[in-house]
Amino acid sequence: MTAQILDGKTLAQRLKGQLQTWLAEVSPQVGRPPGLAVIWVGDNPASAAYVGQKQKSCAQVGITSFGGQFPAHTSQGELAHLIQQFNQDERVDGILVQLPLPADLDSTKLLHTITPDKDVDGLHLVNLGKLLRGEPGLQSCTPAGVMRLLGHYQIPLAGKQAVVVGRSILVGKPLGLLLLASDATVTFAHSRTPDLAGLTRQADILISAVGRQGLITPQMVKPGAVVVDVGINRTPAGLVGDVDFVGVQAVASYLTPVPGGVGAMTVAQLLLNTVQSYGQRHELVMPQFSG
Structure with missing residues (x-):
């Protein structure tokens, strides 16, 4: 098995192209x-x-x-x-x-x-509360970008076992809520989780958002799982994620690269959030930006 790459860079470029075209039309108006x-x-x-x-x-x-x-x-x-x-x-x-x-x-x-209406990072208490309640609002850029990437590749989430390694308010917690809203069964793992490998091997959807190079090894991944690497680690050789990319690519069905995966989607989602806020302030009919 060789995992299909979840290409966030290409999707982000498509989304930016859609935004550029739409804004060229509406900004003069x-x-x-x-x-x-x-x-x-x-x-x-x-x-x-x-x-x-x-x-x-x-x-x-x-x-x-x-x-x-x-x-x-x-x-x-x-x-x-x-x-x-x-x-x-x-x-x-x-x-x-x-x-x-x-x-x-x-x-x-x-x-x-x-002000919550301008909180394009989705970290204000009001926007986090809306996320918790499942109400519309500005969502955290990285978690929303991950969900958009999974949706683009039509990866089914309902009924799947999802394990999120990391519990930060920036990524782990809001991403878990978004997965839960898509009817996945969500488990959070963290530094005090016993037998982390035993837990991650049960995941149909495995997401690592820790920032520790080499944390997720091939032995920790269920064959055929979808693996999303949110980690960013700067090394002398360049950026790497939390996942042993080469090893896990031989086990997973889908895998995000670092760079070129989630990071690109985070920036694209920031632009989308800004445009969403702009559209609401001017009562514009917003298209579905899908990439």
């Missing part, structure tokens, strides 16, 4: 393009790469970028004030605080300062 404000604090190299990728993608589809990089010594109060300004700015449809922030800043309080 509205009188302005969508606007995304990105707040990046400090000089973390990984954050610099992510922000650059997001800003480039915004320019490609016709979204105006606001915000920018701020010194590491920027205070909590200054950032909260900046977010409030963006909350009130009619040109801004989405606000993103690039994580991680310097250790002396309270990221949770800053995220909760963003």
Whole structure:
């Protein structure tokens, strides 16, 4: 068996093309393009790469970028004030605080300062609450991107055993809720899970979102399982995920690469969330962006 690759990069490019075409039509009618404000604090190299990728993608589809990089010594109060300004700015449809922030800043309080309608990262209490209740709202970019990728490849989820390794509020928990909403039976695993391999071998859908190179080995994967690698690990040889890609490719039926899998879908979902917010603010009829 050789796993089919879940090509997030190609799907993301298709989605961006659809967004670009639609925005070229509607932005002149509205009188302005969508606007995304990105707040990046400090000089973390990984954050610099992510922000650059997001800003480039915004320019490609016709979204105006606001915000920018701020010194590491920027205070909590200054950032909260900046977010409030963006909350009130009619040109801004989405606000993103690039994580991680310097250790002396309270990221949770800053995220909760963003008005829920502009919370394109889906991390405000209101949007997380809507996700929990199964109500429409802005959803976390990485989990929503994973679900869109699985849907594109028509991978059945109803009745399947899904194991999510990782329980962060950024990925693991919201992704588990989305899988549950698709009628999968969901189990969360984490650092204190006994016999992790015994659990993962039961999974029809196995998702690793830990950030630990080599965590998921071929012996931990059920033959024919769908394996989604959300992990990002920087090595001298480049980016790698949590999954032993070569080994697991011989066991799984579907597998995401790193890079070129979930990361590309995360950026695409951020653009989609921004456009969704823009459409709601201007009461536009939104098409189904499917890729």
